[in-house]
Amino acid sequence: MTLVEKRAWIRLVVAVLAYAAYVVAVLRRADGGPLPDVSYTAALLWSVGGAIAVSIVAEIGMAIVNPRASRVVDVRDREIGRLGEHTGQAFVVIGALAAMLMAMAGWDRFWIANAVYLCFVLSAVLGGVTRIVAYRRSLPEW
Numbered sequence: 001m002t003l004v005e006k007r008a009w010i011r012l013v014v015a016v017l018a019y020a021a022y023v024v025a026v027l028r029r030a031d032g033g034p035l036p037d038v039s040y041t042a043a044l045l046w047s048v049g050g051a052i053a054v055s056i057v058a059e060i061g062m063a064i065v066n067p068r069a070s071r072v073v074d075v076r077d078r079e080i081g082r083l084g085e086h087t088g089q090a091f092v093v094i095g096a097l098a099a100m101l102m103a104m105a106g107w108d109r110f111w112i113a114n115a116v117y118l119c120f121v122l123s124a125v126l127g128g129v130t131r132i133v134a135y136r137r138s139l140p141e142w
Helices: 003-030 043-064 075-104 109-138
Strands: none
Touching: 003 043, 003 109, 043 075, 043 109, 075 109
């Protein structure tokens, strides 16, 4: 498994776990009440910041555990990275459109922020899965 593929696994797992932790925190704070009344901002910021920090620490830990791993990125790695980015970007666009429509319709900020966050996570997951599948199988022929 290449270093770049390991990074894809780390980022995929961290994104899913961070979002799951965020959802659990918000649902616990709601305690059966309406979700828009929940104080979600701190949990969202900690979730995003924590995911970034954990990814960085995990990637550093991976480099320490295997210091001789090749850090050379070849054409295939770049193509797989590009494919993953392009695949994941669809959800970023969907999230932006959803947020714009929700704002125009006057929806509560809670729903807008959570739709955007969900689409960022879905983008990371879809991009990560695409990268991993491309590494395990092969790049599609165009």
